Amino acid sequence: MLNSQTNKKFLYLGLRVQRFLGWLFFPLLSSLLIVVMKYYARYHIYNIEEVREKYREICSLRKNSPLLICPNHLTMIDSVIIEWALGGPLWYWLNFKHFAWNIPAVENFKTNLISRIITYLGKCIPIDRRGSKEHIELVMSKVKFLLSEGDAFLIFPEGTRSRTGRFELENITYGIGKIIQELENVHILCIYLRGDNQITYSNFPQKKEKFRIDMELIVPKTQYTGIRGQKDLALQVGKVLKKLEDEYMSNFKADYVVGK
Amino acid sequence: MTDKEVFDKVVNILAPYAKNKEALASATNETNILKDLEVNSSRLVDIILAFEDNFNIEVADGEADKVTTIGAAVSLIKSKI
DSSP states (O other): HHHHHHHHHHHHHHHHHHHHHHHHHHHHHHHHHIIIIIIOOOOOTHHHHHHHHHHHHHHHHHTSEEEEEEOOOOSTTHHHHHHHHHHOOHHHHHTTTGEEEEEEHHHHHSSSSSHOOOOOOOOHHOOOOOOHHHHHHHHHHHHHHHHHTEEEEOTTSSSSOOOOOOOOOGOOOOOOHHHHHHHOOOOOEEEEEETTTOSSSSSSSSSSOOEEEEEEOOOOOSSSOHHHHHHHHHHEEEEEEEHHHHHHHHOOOOOTTTTT | HHHHHHHHHHHHHHHHTTOOHHHHHHHOOTTTTTTOOOGGGHHHHHHHHHHHHTOOOOOHHHHHHHHOBHHHHHHHTTOOO
């Protein structure tokens, strides 16, 4: 028991150190990422100002309540694009808890030393999706600790990139439901991100891609307990994402049929 | 309900989730739900909920984690009906 508590203390200390180092190096890291996104890849987000204003409003509304950002998932850098869209470097630096943590798959995280350093400083916690139950529980305990400290967290409810190019409600994982169930008053920011030329999933969006972001904040509640409650909560999130996708398709891609 | 009846009902419940239909057709108590039947791990919760609905039982979180094989599922269900 004592060992387990001591281990947890070290674990949480490690996360706080990671957060501090992330904050310390953030000006460098964010400058680097902006150069890559804006000037190398030449990505553009149509409604970036609107998105940033809305996110600032949401952050002031939620105060210190847990904030879980749940986007659809089409490329390996969706989380980077979303972080870029949600806030400017200076605002993030002054409000670092709103710069969301995320949990990339370990195979993408530990490819080389540079990617390890960047992802460590970029508030990432690697997860081995085929890992043991103990490993998954350890990662989930880190997620819950950081959320309870008021840090924002980004998790893809689909777990992996959509193989059909559309949000797959039937493939949603119920892990987010468990997090919502175990913490108080979890705010969920559902985000739908899509580029004009994104038809299906890929490693990266094509260069000069132009994105649109739609989002909706919900605070899911359920009358059920146990795993039925977890499923209900996760499905509430999934249904909002599906609705955002349907709205996107009807407003911007009326002739889009792939994956339907 | 006999073990065989529970077993058959469990196999029927697993059918929509099993990608490996051959393994399902020759399933035994030792058949691993994730590895042998190639069920997506995210769908285990749906399967447990289907057990609850079909057998009118309640499965706790900790118990659900122990359902790795068809035999484990049958034993769990038998202990509750």
